[in-house]
Amino acid sequence: MSIKPKLVDAINEQIATEFQSAYQYLAMSAWFTRSSLHGFAHWMQMQWQEEIAHAMKLFTFLHDRGGNVVLRGLDAPVAEYSSPQQCFEEVLRHEQQVTERIHALYELAQQERDLALQMVLQWYISEQVEEEAQVNEVLDRLRLVGTDGPAIFLLDRQLGERSASANQPQA
Numbered sequence: 001m002s003i004k005p006k007l008v009d010a011i012n013e014q015i016a017t018e019f020q021s022a023y024q025y026l027a028m029s030a031w032f033t034r035s036s037l038h039g040f041a042h043w044m045q046m047q048w049q050e051e052i053a054h055a056m057k058l059f060t061f062l063h064d065r066g067g068n069v070v071l072r073g074l075d076a077p078v079a080e081y082s083s084p085q086q087c088f089e090e091v092l093r094h095e096q097q098v099t100e101r102i103h104a105l106y107e108l109a110q111q112e113r114d115l116a117l118q119m120v121l122q123w124y125i126s127e128q129v130e131e132e133a134q135v136n137e138v139l140d141r142l143r144l145v146g147t148d149g150p151a152i153f154l155l156d157r158q159l160g161e162r163s164a165s166a167n168q169p170q171a
C-alpha cells in the first residue's frame with residue numbers, strides 16, 4: 001500500500017529531528033571533551049550514534065514504502081554549557097520534545113489508518129521511554145553531587161563505560 005503524501009512529509013520531518021538530535025549530541029560531546037570530561041563526551045558520542053540509527057530506520061522505512069526521502073537543513077547546535085548539569089537539563093528537555101513529536105506522528109498514522117507506520121512508531125515510543133529514563137538517571141546523579149569535583153570525576157568514569165544499547169535498529 002503506497003504511503004500518503006501527508007505521512008511522507010511528516011516522516012521526513014521526523015528524520016530531520018533525529019539528525020538534529022545527533023548533531024546536538026555531537027556538539028555536547030565536543031563541549032565535554034573541551035572540559036576534559038572524556039567519559040561524558042563518550043556518552044554523548046554513543047547518543048549521537050543512536051540518533052543516526054533512529055534517523056536511518058525511518059529513512060529505510062520511507063524508501064521501502066515508495067516515499068521520497070527529502071533531507072532538510074539542520075540548525076547549528078548550542079555549543080556552550082555552564083555545567084554538566086545544565087547540559088543534561090537541555091538533553092532532557094530535548095528528549096521530552098522528541099517524545100511529543102513521536103506521539104503526534106503516531107496519532108497522525110492512526111488518523112490516516114497507516115498500520116505499517118504505526119508498527120514502526122511503536123518501537124520509537126518505547127525507545128523514548130528508555131531515552132528519558134537514561135537521561136533522568138544521569139541528571140539525578142548530577143543534582144545529587146552538585147559541583148563536587150571528585151564526584152563528577154567518578155561519574156565521568158562511569159559514563160565512559162556506556163556501550164551501545166541492545167535495543168538499536170540495524171541502520
Ligand code: OFO
Nearest residue numbers: 021051054098131
Ligand atoms: Fe531519537 O531519540 Fe533522542 O532524540
